Amino acid sequence: EAGVVQSPRYKIIEKKQPVAFWCNPISGHNTLYWYRQNLGQGPELLIRYENEEAVDDSQLPKDRFSAERLKGVDSTLKIQPAELGDSAVYLCASSLRDRVNEQFFGPGTRLTVL
Amino acid sequence: QQPVQSPQAVILREGEDAVINCSSSKALYSVHWYRQKHGEAPVFLMILLKGGEQKGHEKISASFNEKKQQSSLYLTASQLSYSGTYFCGTPRGGTSYGKLTFGQGTILTVHP
Numbered sequence: 001e002a003g004v005v006q007s008p009r010y011k012i013i014e015k016k017q018p019v020a021f022w023c024n025p026i027s028g029h030n031t032l033y034w035y036r037q038n039l040g041q042g043p044e045l046l047i048r049y050e051n052e053e054a055v056d057d058s059q060l061p062k063d064r065f066s067a068e069r070l071k072g073v074d075s076t077l078k079i080q081p082a083e084l085g086d087s088a089v090y091l092c093a094s095s096l097r098d099r100v101n102e103q104f105f106g107p108g109t110r111l112t113v114l
Numbered sequence: 115q116q117p118v119q120s121p122q123a124v125i126l127r128e129g130e131d132a133v134i135n136c137s138s139s140k141a142l143y144s145v146h147w148y149r150q151k152h153g154e155a156p157v158f159l160m161i162l163l164k165g166g167e168q169k170g171h172e173k174i175s176a177s178f179n180e181k182k183q184q185s186s187l188y189l190t191a192s193q194l195s196y197s198g199t200y201f202c203g204t205p206r207g208g209t210s211y212g213k214l215t216f217g218q219g220t221i222l223t224v225h226p
Contacts, residue, residue: 042116042218042219043201043216048213091156102158105155105157106155
């Protein structure tokens, strides 16, 4: 069974540029999460989806961050414009609706903002 | 609020034991443990849902003391493959639901 797929794995951009990350969850997983992980820290939840509905986006900086999961499968996280402090690893995770506590993480996208 | 893990780092030789603690200032309804190897994604280890519950994964076990609002992860007869950063996660909002807040992590290094 394929795991959570993310792309790109690495991204280097200059500040004020836009950037987008893509995630394909494990087949059949209704719940999808986006996390941000700063160096030496634990993952921090940005947004959680149940199918195509964002059910928890309280931690998402909405002035520059946006996310979508239009068909309830793949998801995209966007930052526009990027700031130096956005440099981090962006992790996508998914879980089954009835086992939301066991989350399967993708390899992440390491973003560097110069 | 972020749970607090201790110690921040542990260095072991193969075969030695270690304990990693996770504590919260708020009531805990569940504790989730993940391990992340360098440059890789976090991997689920176990979840403890009830006070006093103990679980095991290989030679890694955990306990959950609801009254003390803490959980401990026990690594017995450590192997090289145990090296990595261990995170505990606790649900926000007073449920066992999926909105996890992770601790800062404990770096475990096992030497031959």
